[in-house]
Amino acid sequence: MDSSRVSTFFISILLIVYGSFRSLAMEEEARGEDGDEKDKKESNVTTLDSVQAMCLPLGASVSLLIMFFFFDSMQLLFAVCTAVIATVALAFLLLPMCQYLVRPCSTKGKISLGLCGRFTLAEILSVGISVGVVCVWVLTGHWALMDFMGMGLCVAFIAFVRLPSLKVSTLLLSGLLLYDVFWVFFSQYVFSANVMVKVATRPAENPMGIMARKFSIGGVGGSMARNAPRLSLPGKLVFPSSRTAGHFSMLGLGDIVMPGLLLCFVMRYDAYKRAQHAKLAEAGIPLPKHWQRISYFHCSLFGYFLGLLTATISSEVFKAAQPALLYLVPFTLMPLFAMAWMKGDLRSMWSEPFVTPPTPKFQTI
Numbered sequence: 001m002d003s004s005r006v007s008t009f010f011i012s013i014l015l016i017v018y019g020s021f022r023s024l025a026m027e028e029e030a031r032g033e034d035g036d037e038k039d040k041k042e043s044n045v046t047t048l049d050s051v052q053a054m055c056l057p058l059g060a061s062v063s064l065l066i067m068f069f070f071f072d073s074m075q076l077l078f079a080v081c082t083a084v085i086a087t088v089a090l091a092f093l094l095l096p097m098c099q100y101l102v103r104p105c106s107t108k109g110k111i112s113l114g115l116c117g118r119f120t121l122a123e124i125l126s127v128g129i130s131v132g133v134v135c136v137w138v139l140t141g142h143w144a145l146m147d148f149m150g151m152g153l154c155v156a157f158i159a160f161v162r163l164p165s166l167k168v169s170t171l172l173l174s175g176l177l178l179y180d181v182f183w184v185f186f187s188q189y190v191f192s193a194n195v196m197v198k199v200a201t202r203p204a205e206n207p208m209g210i211m212a213r214k215f216s217i218g219g220v221g222g223s224m225a226r227n228a229p230r231l232s233l234p235g236k237l238v239f240p241s242s243r244t245a246g247h248f249s250m251l252g253l254g255d256i257v258m259p260g261l262l263l264c265f266v267m268r269y270d271a272y273k274r275a276q277h278a279k280l281a282e283a284g285i286p287l288p289k290h291w292q293r294i295s296y297f298h299c300s301l302f303g304y305f306l307g308l309l310t311a312t313i314s315s316e317v318f319k320a321a322q323p324a325l326l327y328l329v330p331f332t333l334m335p336l337f338a339m340a341w342m343k344g345d346l347r348s349m350w351s352e353p354f355v356t357p358p359t360p361k362f363q364t365i
Contacts, residue, residue, distance in 0.1 A: 004239035004249035005312055011237060012251060013305060015151055016260040019158030020267040020297070026159060027268065047162045053172035057179040060254075064183060067199045068191070075204040082233050083134050083207075090130035090152035091123070092159070098122040098129070138208060141229030143238050143248070150234040150253055157253075158260040162268075165352045166340070169262045173329045176258050180323035197321050200252060203230040255324040259304050259332050266296040266336065269353060273345070299339050300332050307331030 030042055048056070067078070099122040110118035119127075130152075137145035163169045180196075187195040209228030232238070237256070241247040307328035315322045340346040 003242040004247075007239040008237065008249050008251050008312075009305070009308060011147075011151070011239075012256045012308065013301065015154045015256055016158065016263050016301070016304065019155040019260055020264040022155060022159040023162065023264045024267055024271060028271075045160055045162060047164050048168055048172065049164070050168055050171055053163075053168045054175055056172060057175035060176070060179055061183070064195060064199055068193075068195050071199070071202060071204075076207055078233060079204045079207050079231055083138065086149035086153060086234055087127070087130045087134050089156035090133060090149055091126040092156045093152040094126040094129055095122060098126040101125070138206065138231065139229075141206070141231050143232070143240070146232055146234045147237050147239075150237050153234060154253055154256050154260065157257045158264050161261060163261050163265040164354065166265070166336070166346075166349045167351060169265055170333060173258060173262060173325070173333060176254070177323075177325045177329045180254075180325040184321055184323040194321065196323075200236055200250070201232075203232045206231055251324065255308075255328060258325065259307075259328050262332055262336075263297060263300050263304065266300050269345075269349060270295045270297050272354060294339075296336060296339060299335050303331040303333075303335045304328060 026045070030045075066074075071078070099120075102121045102125060110120050111124065112118050113124075133145055133148060136142075137149065163172065183196040184194065187193070206228035234253075236250050236252045238248040238250050241249060307330070308324070310331065311322050311324045311327040314327070337346065340349050
């Protein structure tokens, strides 16, 4: 197998695992806070409901059509928005590393930056590195920096967006499966072009080149405008092939993030079940020995790996772009449903397992 395929497998699984752990850590940290600090941390997290899950594929389709028809006239806006969002996401990705680096020389206090607010030294360092990476990407257009920015987007999305139940997860992934299949396989019959592939592979003009040409920096058609590289926007991960020069293996960020949201949900459910297990153990209630041999997260992660492997084999066999979610969704959802049914957790997992029922005001005697 080509090394670029192996890199795609390894990085996508690593991002899902890391993003899920970051989400779980944020949830446990917020649970330990009180008052305004807890509300502030919980407000940063978005929990999707059933309506939002069904509308998301429609919103994604509208965004795809806008990029398909109006990319040339809006590419500067797309590039600038992408750079800003990627900077914030990359800072979130780098924050734990920066916290580790500045630990010996930093205090617990925050540094005031005037109107911008108060931040820790690690936060300032992570933002500074992120801005540097994005600036170098604009100057060079290098694929590795684009991948680095895409990794930050994946981890941030998995950490800050949560699915409350298996019902919402199923609605979201089923809708996105239909979305992926239509835009990859059938859009060419409607729009005379493969809309998904066209948008994913179309490079944007460099903002530096646009500004240099607009303000005649270096003369009309000067060296800055001519030499500014076109930018491939970080909506995908690409890895160069070791066999064919100039060929890249590509995986869309949605093929990492959307199954990643499901795996993040099942990791949180595993933590919820472990907490229940601890309470039952304290009460002296025994549990079946097979209860914790295989977690839901391990089951779903192995299914994701098999789905990604199947999608890769299909693209090699048919020599054409494949909708990865066509394979990833069944391979992650079906084993999860089967395992939840065998363990007797399907009913609780289906309907918002993390919501604690309100305590009745009056007790019936």
